[in-house]
Amino acid sequence: MGRYEPPHGADRLRRFARALAADPVETLLYLPEEISRRHEYRVAYDVDTGWEEHLHRLLGAPWPCPETPHAAELWASVGRELHQGGLAFGRHTYGGYSDADESLARAVRCVVLHRRAEVVVETGVARGVISRYVLEALEQNGRGHLWSIDLPHPFHPGLHPETGAAVPARQRREWSYIEGSSRRRLPALGRKLGRVDVFVHDSLHTARNTRFEMDRIGRVLAPDGVMLIDDISTHQGFALWTRSADGISTLVCPSADGEGLFGVVCANGA
Numbered sequence: 001m002g003r004y005e006p007p008h009g010a011d012r013l014r015r016f017a018r019a020l021a022a023d024p025v026e027t028l029l030y031l032p033e034e035i036s037r038r039h040e041y042r043v044a045y046d047v048d049t050g051w052e053e054h055l056h057r058l059l060g061a062p063w064p065c066p067e068t069p070h071a072a073e074l075w076a077s078v079g080r081e082l083h084q085g086g087l088a089f090g091r092h093t094y095g096g097y098s099d100a101d102e103s104l105a106r107a108v109r110c111v112v113l114h115r116r117a118e119v120v121v122e123t124g125v126a127r128g129v130i131s132r133y134v135l136e137a138l139e140q141n142g143r144g145h146l147w148s149i150d151l152p153h154p155f156h157p158g159l160h161p162e163t164g165a166a167v168p169a170r171q172r173r174e175w176s177y178i179e180g181s182s183r184r185r186l187p188a189l190g191r192k193l194g195r196v197d198v199f200v201h202d203s204l205h206t207a208r209n210t211r212f213e214m215d216r217i218g219r220v221l222a223p224d225g226v227m228l229i230d231d232i233s234t235h236q237g238f239a240l241w242t243r244s245a246d247g248i249s250t251l252v253c254p255s256a257d258g259e260g261l262f263g264v265v266c267a268n269g270a
């Protein structure tokens with residue numbers, strides 16, 4: 001599949017008009033996000049190439065991790081299953097978005113396993129690769145639930161039937177899929193849950209939205225909670241939020257294909 005080319009000019013306007021007609025509230029909520037991109041800038045992060053070992057140290061888990069080979073097997077099965085279902089898998093295959101990065105998926109799985117997380121929240125589902133990794137880890141731990149907030153792609157309705165395709169039926173018992181933008185859904189979910197052990201941001205990667213989500217989850221993050229924030233390389237959101245927070249340790253980690261970065265925040269209050 002060729003690299004995704006964003007629509008321009010009349011095509012872009014047509015897509016926007018269609019999205020506005022289909023869901024005026026979510027489309028209007030998206031406008032300030034798009035405008036805010038004009039004020040985004042890149043941050044010169046100190047990227048940690050030994051992030052995986054350092055993450056395990058922060059989690060108090062053994063390194064080398066005995067779970068690493070299982071994560072690789074899971075990655076291969078997810079890819080195989082999606083391809084068997086006639087679906088794409090990888091970067092830039094979801095209308096400008098990408099399926100999860102393998103390093104992020106592995107990090108999420110280890111955090112959920114080693115922290116024995118009970119309350120996990122994610123934003124941005126797409127085909128559900130991270131959802132699958134979380135649900136596999138919860139199943140292995142024998143406890144816990146995942147809440148996933150996802151706005152199906154506003155400008156590519158043809159992708160909607162692919163939402164969560166990587167999650168098998170048997171794992172859906174411990175999965176609550178909440179449709180809508182994080183701007184609309186996350187505050188109420190945070191209030192309802194009262195405590196979040198692990199949070200994964202992989203929705204709309206603007207600085208504005210990333211900080212909003214981190215701020216909302218920061219209010220209810222468990223004393224030993226962990227946040228994993230994808231795609232931090234294109235904007236300042238992660239840097240600004242972490243700079244203003246106390247009692248945390250952070251890591252900036254390279255994606256498996258070297259194209260992007262994800263950030264980890266571990267609360268130090270355990």
Ligand SMILES: C[S@@+](CC[C@H](N)C(=O)[O-])C[C@H]1O[C@@H](n2cnc3c(N)ncnc32)[C@H](O)[C@@H]1O
Binds near residue numbers: 127153181
């Ligand atoms: C990068 S993809 C997520 C990839 C996914 N985490 C995975 O495991 O493969 C981003 C997803 O977030 C959704 N999305 C976009 N804006 C959103 C918003 N404001 N709130 C929640 N989800 C959003 C997109 O439609 C898409 O499904």
